[in-house]
Amino acid sequence: MPLFRDEEYLRVDFEDKEEKDEALWVKCKSCEKLIFKKKLQENNHVCPNCGGYFFLTAKERIKTLVDEGSFTDKTKRIESDDPLNFVDTQAYEERVEENQTETGMFDAIIVGRGEIKVNPLVLAVMDFRFIGGSMGSVVGEQIVNGIERAVEEELPFVLVSSSGGARMQEGLLSLMQMVKTASARDLLSREKLPFISVMTYPTTAGVQASIASLGDVIIAERGALIGFAGRRVIEQTIGEDLPPDFQSSKFALDHGIVDSVVERDSMRDELAGILDFF
Amino acid sequence: MPLFRDEEYLRVDFEDKEEKDEALWVKCKSCEKLIFKKKLQENNHVCPNCGGYFFLTAKERIKTLVDEGSFTDKTKRIESDDPLNFVDTQAYEERVEENQTETGMFDAIIVGRGEIKVNPLVLAVMDFRFIGGSMGSVVGEQIVNGIERAVEEELPFVLVSSSGGARMQEGLLSLMQMVKTASARDLLSREKLPFISVMTYPTTAGVQASIASLGDVIIAERGALIGFAGRRVIEQTIGEDLPPDFQSSKFALDHGIVDSVVERDSMRDELAGILDFF
């Protein structure tokens, strides 16, 4: 049974491309050992040797979480229309296209319906590869769509963030997605549907300062980066170096910002356990 | 026109006793100058020489606040029945009687209806002389009565605290007055009636940790003492001396605990100004 059961909103499967492009072996950044890629995938992208975490695409993340064959991609077929005609070192339009080609995604998020240990839910997962997982009009719209779907089908909503914040290239429109998502989030509470926010590496700036921080329960994956301002900006402002664990998951837990820090291997169980209460 | 327009709930006027007992001149603790008592009374019990504050009885406080002749005492004719048969170095029953005789009050609070610069309100004022202004069953009941009267007559409620906290001699019953008053306080919000809490010297422990901290607007009189735990207890716990301004009005303002610090001379204007918004 395929993991992704595609339906109406069929999206191109980018699995093949990845497989093609990449070697059979990858090197672990933590222990520098070569790991057989298949083995790594089977192991939630956690190094079987040292336990180090490999970066997860949205699709890979979904695979680590949902019951096999249960996930239906409901990501809306929309993409950025470059409302600002934004050009920096590259035209935004081009950048989006490039990112789409590289990732096989329309934008930095996948939203769908799935089950985690038989608990049905709407699951939205951000992908950091796509312009830093940044939230522009499309990501905002997809999150709101996901929430609305959850409300309609009376399902819990789970968001896995991996985002540097609001997308600069859509200017004020991106900033407004903070309000748009926060406003939609309220619908869940009104219907007594839980919203579980999972913060991974990184959950910062405009995303941490809006939807990601509004979970009824907030979970940080070990190894996450959680904060509003960037480390360098803060160091410049206060004129001193920050400790290495600054804005880490542990830091967030110690400062009452998240409910728990969870290993990648336990995330699926953790979510199933929480959903069970609602 | 008399300041206190007594009605049904006529209480004994204790003015005479005070006048009898005390000399015509009093010494200011701050500047050590002798002040003519009448002059002091006319000056809101603020030393005309140095600006130092003299201690205010509930009645004196009321005089500094309300329009002349506007105040009607509505304090319920109830007193403590010593539910615990409490005896320390003195029997509580005796202690209450003694305090009643000394102050001419039933217990540590006066509640009534009055006007501050033509703004009608229910005003409750604690009196520190009466067993440290402590809140037992009677004080709790009088506050709730005041709140209920305010709700009934659609008036704002103003509480001037001067209390060391819950009254030990009524044990758990006193502790429960924290819940009783907090619960009643909610009625005001439901009716969109403002509750202004004025903290004076002292507003501490069980009173600061309940009704006094639940004001829509919280004002500290300059010179107030505002806090939960006592200075000595904290010093013993942390093993260091506390700064002199610890738990002062300024301290409370700096730490976001109160909305403003007000001079005694301005309190009447301040309250009138605030009431005007509601």
Next chain:
Amino acid sequence: MSEEKTLQELREQIEQLEALNSRNGLDLSREIDNLTEKLAEREKDTKEKLEEWDKVNLARHPDRPGSEEYLDYLMEDFYPLHGDRLIGDDGALIGGLAKYNGETVMVIAQNKGGEVEQSQQSNFGMLRSEGYRKAQRLMKLAETFQFPVLTLIDTPGAYPGKEAEERNIGGMIAKSISEMVSLEVPTVAAVIGEGGSGGAVAIGAADRVVMLENSIYSVISPEGCAAILWEDRDKADEAARALKLTAGHAQDLGIIDEIIPEGGSGAHEDFETTADNLDHSLSNHLEELENYEEDQLLAKRRKKYRSIGSFKKVMKKEQS
């Protein structure tokens, strides 16, 4: 000790009088009766005092089971939630989602911690501002999802620290009480050890309040009371008696709804019986409360707290 000495002296005196009595036509029966009566009274006093003080010691017993043990035993599942989303996570307050009798409840519990290290982490059950704020957060969360709230009270009192005052701990206690008393879900509070003043009542403004047999609930610690009223901390046992801080008195005063018997000579000796009894009580109260509509529940709760207090009408009395 000196009390015991006095009693001993009395007993000896009576013995001596009895030895002298009826000899040489001497009739000391009245004196003997007097002294015997005095001794009996004195003994009763001492017993009562010891009883109250014994309960204080039992409630604070180092081996007395704490919140974590009860949650472990009573809850089918417990997912702890952490933090107040602003300052930090207070180890003295544990809370989270739990399954109880198959239903989800929100648990909010004061945690003294067992081992020395744990106790330090949990600050011996003394909450800071962030602990009360965390409690408020969990209460609101429970309200959103209509989960009943179950609180376990076990604290010597709020933490008397500098930072706590800077962070308006009094105001935070007030806010906790205010939130809890207005909460639109059923609430049950159980005092399982020490119910220490404002720090305890902050999570005690419930529809139903129950107490374990050997727990205490007081407006002030006996030591604090003794220091203020007797100006002598060593009079704590006397203060304990005066404060009537046992479950029995709390029930007599109409403040708690039930006394839960402990097994053996106390929960530290027979945890299971105690926990089973607690279980039974909590289940019953929750079940009863779930019969009420939201507004009925709130009306009943308001009425309950409206009526707590003890006073009498002032008779025409002379005042100066």
Next chain:
Amino acid sequence: MSEEKTLQELREQIEQLEALNSRNGLDLSREIDNLTEKLAEREKDTKEKLEEWDKVNLARHPDRPGSEEYLDYLMEDFYPLHGDRLIGDDGALIGGLAKYNGETVMVIAQNKGGEVEQSQQSNFGMLRSEGYRKAQRLMKLAETFQFPVLTLIDTPGAYPGKEAEERNIGGMIAKSISEMVSLEVPTVAAVIGEGGSGGAVAIGAADRVVMLENSIYSVISPEGCAAILWEDRDKADEAARALKLTAGHAQDLGIIDEIIPEGGSGAHEDFETTADNLDHSLSNHLEELENYEEDQLLAKRRKKYRSIGSFKKVMKKEQS
């Protein structure tokens, strides 16, 4: 500078070509036309860029009136409220009860502070966690009494400090947005100077949002954007243009409801005209909003924010 050089070069080139043209039967008209067009475009670009950057400088002008000045001028009465009841009182956020057109409103305003000392006290308008918490407190207070909420936005952004992160400033901004967007009273926000990213929108989730003509509103500071995208902070002017952070653009994007003309060459030159215009606008919006029932208001607000965004349908496109 180098931009001006390029323009100068182009102009000279055109002049030279024109001088050569028509002489000796040479027809350079096409080349001349091309260059002229290029010059015009380039000039327009430069103007736009300068315009954007000029506005950034105007919005940040040291003499630009701040919240305190507008409140002084517009409000018949203002009673400042202080503190967040937990951590402290953030000088970068002033707020309180005010009389406006005879009615009570709740004002929540970012305060850069004028004088050097004031500016330091108010942290140059950069709010900390307690500032956002204070804003939330005032919003809830306004809701209790059904007072409309008026916010004035003027901040370079939230304070990027260590303590701010320890106190979950991101979460506090999120909470502010969430509270504001659900507030059951009419809300109007005015950007009067700098509307700096998340720190600004935290008090900007209003029914109506207006901007002073020379104010800016941006997802990121031009400097920050330049540093990240151009890897060169000095490209801030270019970034400013790209970000389209002026009132005109904000209106084109459908994000704000009105641009308020400033007097003279800007509010710093003609405060009164500017303040009068702001007054007029705020009054109108408040008046309009007061026609709606609570639930209509909320429905309209939700609909408004639901629809903000710009995207297109994906056409069948080839993907690997």
